Amino acid sequence: MDKDPLSRPARILAAASRLVAHYGFNKTTVDDIASEAGVSKGAVYLEWPGKDELFDALLAYEMKRMLTDYRGRIEADPEGGRIANLYRHALLALHANPLICALYVRDSRILGDFVRRQDVERYTSRLLLGNESIRQMQAAGLLRDDIRPETVAYLFTIIALGFIQVGAVLPMQDVPQLEEVAQAVTRMVEGGLAREGGDSAAGKQAFLKVLDLMMEQYGAVTGTESGNGGAESKENSGG
Amino acid sequence: MDKDPLSRPARILAAASRLVAHYGFNKTTVDDIASEAGVSKGAVYLEWPGKDELFDALLAYEMKRMLTDYRGRIEADPEGGRIANLYRHALLALHANPLICALYVRDSRILGDFVRRQDVERYTSRLLLGNESIRQMQAAGLLRDDIRPETVAYLFTIIALGFIQVGAVLPMQDVPQLEEVAQAVTRMVEGGLAREGGDSAAGKQAFLKVLDLMMEQYGAVTGTESGNGGAESKENSGG
DNA sequence: ATTTGACCAGAAATATAAAATCAGTCATCT
DNA sequence: AGATGACTGATTTTATATTTCTGGTCAAAT
Numbered sequence: 001m002d003k004d005p006l007s008r009p010a011r012i013l014a015a016a017s018r019l020v021a022h023y024g025f026n027k028t029t030v031d032d033i034a035s036e037a038g039v040s041k042g043a044v045y046l047e048w049p050g051k052d053e054l055f056d057a058l059l060a061y062e063m064k065r066m067l068t069d070y071r072g073r074i075e076a077d078p079e080g081g082r083i084a085n086l087y088r089h090a091l092l093a094l095h096a097n098p099l100i101c102a103l104y105v106r107d108s109r110i111l112g113d114f115v116r117r118q119d120v121e122r123y124t125s126r127l128l129l130g131n132e133s134i135r136q137m138q139a140a141g142l143l144r145d146d147i148r149p150e151t152v153a154y155l156f157t158i159i160a161l162g163f164i165q166v167g168a169v170l171p172m173q174d175v176p177q178l179e180e181v182a183q184a185v186t187r188m189v190e191g192g193l194a195r196e197g198g199d200s201a202a203g204k205q206a207f208l209k210v211l212d213l214m215m216e217q218y219g220a221v222t223g224t225e226s227g228n229g230g231a232e233s234k235e236n237s238g239g
Numbered sequence: 240m241d242k243d244p245l246s247r248p249a250r251i252l253a254a255a256s257r258l259v260a261h262y263g264f265n266k267t268t269v270d271d272i273a274s275e276a277g278v279s280k281g282a283v284y285l286e287w288p289g290k291d292e293l294f295d296a297l298l299a300y301e302m303k304r305m306l307t308d309y310r311g312r313i314e315a316d317p318e319g320g321r322i323a324n325l326y327r328h329a330l331l332a333l334h335a336n337p338l339i340c341a342l343y344v345r346d347s348r349i350l351g352d353f354v355r356r357q358d359v360e361r362y363t364s365r366l367l368l369g370n371e372s373i374r375q376m377q378a379a380g381l382l383r384d385d386i387r388p389e390t391v392a393y394l395f396t397i398i399a400l401g402f403i404q405v406g407a408v409l410p411m412q413d414v415p416q417l418e419e420v421a422q423a424v425t426r427m428v429e430g431g432l433a434r435e436g437g438d439s440a441a442g443k444q445a446f447l448k449v450l451d452l453m454m455e456q457y458g459a460v461t462g463t464e465s466g467n468g469g470a471e472s473k474e475n476s477g478g
Numbered sequence: 479a480t481t482t483g484a485c486c487a488g489a490a491a492t493a494t495a496a497a498a499t500c501a502g503t504c505a506t507c508t
Numbered sequence: 509a510g511a512t513g514a515c516t517g518a519t520t521t522t523a524t525a526t527t528t529c530t531g532g533t534c535a536a537a538t
Binding site (some may be wrong): 265278279280281282285 | 480481482483492
């Protein structure tokens with residue numbers, strides 16, 4: 001721990017991520033973040049003009065981590081271009097990032113007053129598979145086209161919502177492994193929405209391009225140069 | 240309105256249902272309920288010893304309404320015994336009853352302090368398709384048996400959760416019709432979880448028996464003798 | 479025998495003041 | 509320059525007093 005490879009802003013964001021994901025925006029002070037990152041409070045204000053801007057940068061940082069994770073999962077999957085796998089990886093990448101989950105479901109315990117001051121819509125609006133991507137999948141013959149793209153997007157939103165919140169609101173006695181649930185969702189999407197014989201490889205490439213565009217949206221967040229952000233392998237199943 | 244066919248306790252419960260669904264348990268006073276029902280406060284205490292007991296009766300009343308509605312939908316559907324339709328009707332019956340929805344997702348804005356004093360688990364635990372029913376469906380050859388019943392139940396819970404909450408947490412720009420979403424869910428379940436060639440009629444009969452058992456659990460709530468409770472045709476799609 | 483609504487005690491909401499916390503600054507140190 | 513942390517005013521939290529509200533009762537009315 002004597003030499004942290006991450007740049008200072010990245011260390012601050014990582015510290016903020018840990019604290020905010022646990023205590024929420026309101027209960028996390030700039031002092032907390034600074035000492036967690038091993039710097040002084042002044043150092044934080046050398047990077048960002050205020051707490052709101054830091055939190056803005058944090059969300060962009062986490063979004064990039066999540067998208068990087070998502071991209072990795074798709075690339076590693078030979079059938080990653082199929083709609084069911086695309087959605088499955090989206091669910092898992094989302095699930096692996098508590099802060100983006102909180103953002104997605106607008107968890108006011110985490111977002112606190114920030115949700116009132118800032119516009120969180122721009123993050124959640126094109127978070128999962130958007131209407132355009134779904135249309136693309138239909139064009140590539142990977143998704144049935146006798147169902148409106150808006151309906152598919154809505155359905156995907158519903159399942160993602162439930163997927164994220166089920167642990168928090170329903171402490172069920174028998175919680176299956178995360179992988180098991182993800183497989184069941186995949187099977188449902190594959191069986192009910194996918195189309196046979198589409199060009200999976202083309203679909204993957206097309207979607208990776210969409211992901212790249214989304215990544216660009218969040219700009220070069222200060223201090224994410226070292227590594228991909230390390231968002232992988234954070235999958236605990238229970239709630 | 241000069242002669243209400245409902246008995247007094249039923250009128251009180253119906254009034255309570257309207258008020259509690261809108262204002263929540265905490266903000267609905269016994270006086271409010273009494274005047275909404277057109278009786279005095281004393282009359283309420285002639286039926287139930289206290290507010291908690293009234294609310295208990297209200298939940299049982301609404302549960303019976305929802306189950307009656309559910310039963311009606313299944314009976315009216317020639318293919319109502321298939322797992323996808325069974326689940327679809329469950330979603331729609333659930334969606335049509337705001338109070339049971341609130342109970343299902345433990346909406347503290349509606350349940351208020353009641354959730355702390357009373358055990359709401361006993362309602363939600365066997366609300367939707369339970370593990371036993373799912374096993375039954377597998378035995379009847381209507382559901383693939385290469386997936387654990389617990390996983391199916393969990394998946395159904397996830398989708399129901401998202402289905403209920405999507406309107407509240409995500410004011411999307413393009414909200415499809417309720418029927419359209421329900422059909423998409425049906426298609427997914429049918430394509431991904433159902434099995435070809437099971438005995439649909441037997442499945443329906445078996446499940447109707449389960450429903451009857453559930454209904455019995457909630458006993459003869461005072462004042463539900465007239466009609467089935469009138470839970471049908473209350474489907475607005477938006478949130 | 480039913481039903482009512484004024485009444486009461488305790489709970490909840492509101493108001494006010496005192497204490498603690500925190501976002502942001504900047505003189506100082508390295 | 510680069511970084512720090514004591515300092516400050518505004519905000520939040522805590523504590524306390526006061527008022528309003530509401531669950532439950534019961535003598536009186538129907």
